[in-house]
Amino acid sequence: MRNKAWGHLDNVVLYVLPGIMLVFSAMGFLGYNHGSSTEWYVGFTNIFCAAMVTILPLLKRKGWFIAPYWLIIPVSLNVMMYGISLFLGFYHYFWWWDEFTHMLSSMLVAILVFIALGAIECHTDHISLPKPAFLLATFLITVGIGNAWELFEGAVDFLVSSNHMQDIDAFDTLTDTTMDAVGALIVVAIGAVTLRKRRFCKEISGMWFEGRMAVMGKRWDRRCISPDDPEYEDICEEIGRLKD
Amino acid sequence: MILSIILLVINLRQTETITVTSCAICIVLFGISSYRSIVREEHLRVWITVVTLISLVIGTLSPFLGLKGTVAAFLETLPNIFVAMLIIAEMIAFMGMRQDRMLFATFSVFFSMAIASFAAIVTYVIRIEEIRSEIIVNNDIIVQFGASFITSVVVIILVNRIMKKQNVRLITKEALLEGGL
Structure with a gap:
């Protein structure tokens, strides 16, 4: 059942954006992609991106985590940007x-981590x-999640038997990891300047998962x-009272 | 702290960048502990301190034992999870953080992965010539990340079991400073 916050x-976000990703995936499998990545790599990555894009809207639809548009849209566009630019070969043409x-991406992940930790802090x-x-x-x-991403890339590469990630020089993973740390550091620096607990908790409450978070906090x-x-x-x- | 400085020097001579990173973090952590114990008479009484040092010694010794490839990667990345737990222990003891078992396990695994990333950045800085000449390839870095992740998950499952047996529900400053864990 949809909740009241659900809009057009x-x-x-739930149907069109993953649909676009699936089109790029199909085109990737058919070999229309540009750059140096293999068709399978581009195809599977775009399917994964399509699945990722649906997570926040599905959580919102269920009413489990009603993320505001300022969070859903940048996260979705960021995931899409990865898949589409891989298809268009931007990673190959622009260093x-x-x-x-x-x-x-690291900055967006840091914001999500910030919100998750804030929700725990404010409700327990x-x-x-x-x-x-x-x-x-x-x-x-955030840096740890960046590490997980590199592992995921390596795993996809291994699963589809592509040597894209394995045989290239190590600069790729090392610069990615460094940029992850830089992105995380920027968000943390902004957070350090702006974080005031009361206002932050008010902001968290505005995300409309207050009821569930309150129960979760008490359970915790x-x-x-x-x-x-x-x-x-x-x-x-x-x-019991909160549930009622 | 002295032992971790010695291990850092040995690893720097061997250009073992993974263990160098863990040693460097340990020096900072032990430095904070020593400073606190002098100024405020607060001693971090926790078994992770000893286990971390043992894992650092194992990581340092692995190249001398002639180990290479995946086995060496597992041994060299073993300290990551213990250093991660030590960071959390210090955050609890000296920053006043309080955590339950689940949050402790989650933080430990992510922190350990972050340490693996920092080790990669250190590799970037120290061994850039070997990367340029493709002695170190991307696969080596990915294998190290994978080894670090697997050892972290295995160790944290074991630690979680021990804590469950001891009925540890909340990890507090008092428990870490008075030897309750």
């Missing part, structure tokens, strides 16, 4: 394109992420204490 633009997209009592720890964790987790708190603790029963009661 969400339909575009700076790879670095630029990595930095941009027992878990605590003070500002320096919060910023350091955002930076390291319950996991942090022993069932013998007198507070345990109080938290159970509060979870």
Whole structure:
């Protein structure tokens, strides 16, 4: 069942954008792609991108995470940019394109990590992420996700038996990793200047997953204490109340 | 701290950039711990400190044992997860962070992957000539990332089991400074 926040633009994001990616995927499999990447690599990457683009709208449709448009659209366009530019051979024709997209993606991932950690911090009592720890964790987790991306690229390369990633010089992965760290650092620096807990928690509440997050936060708190603790029963009661 | 400085020097001479990165982070972490223990008499009493040093020694010794390829990659990236846990332990002890087991495990794996990335950046800086002459290829870096990820997941599953057996629900500053873990 759709929630009240669902609009026409969400339909575009859920159906049109993945559709475009699937068209590029099909064209990739048919060999219409440019640059040095193989047809299989381009085809599978675009399918993966199409699946990625649907995640945020599907979460919104279910009402589990109602992300605002300022988050959904840049994330979707960023994922699409990766697949389409791979198809058009931008990575082959422009040396700076790879670095630029990595930095941009890393910044978006850092924002998502920032929101996720903020949601935990704002909704739990027992878990605590003070500002320096919060910023350091955002930076390291974002760089870690960048590392996971490189692993994913290597795995796709291995699965489709393409030697695109394996035999090229190591500069590709090393510069990507460096740009991931730079992107994460920029967001953390902006976060360090602008982060004020109260306002940030208000911003998180505006994302309309407040109810679920409140229950999740209390459940998380319950996991942090022993069932013998007198507070345990109080938290159970509060979870019941919040659910109602 | 002294041991990690010695290991750093050995690894720098061997240009083992993965272990160099872990050693460098450990020097900073042990430096913070030492400073705190002098100024505030706060001692980080945690088994991860010892295990991290042992893993650093193993990582340093692996080239001397003539190990190469994937096995060497696993041994050299083994310290990453322990260094990651040490970072989290210091964040809990000295920044006042509080975490449950699940968040600890998640942070540990991501931090370990981030350390693998930093090691790659250090490789970029130190061994640029070997990259230019294609002695180091992209596949070597990807194998190291993969080895780091696999060891991290295995170690964190084991650590999580131990913590579950000990009924650790919340990791706090007090527990880490008073030896409760």
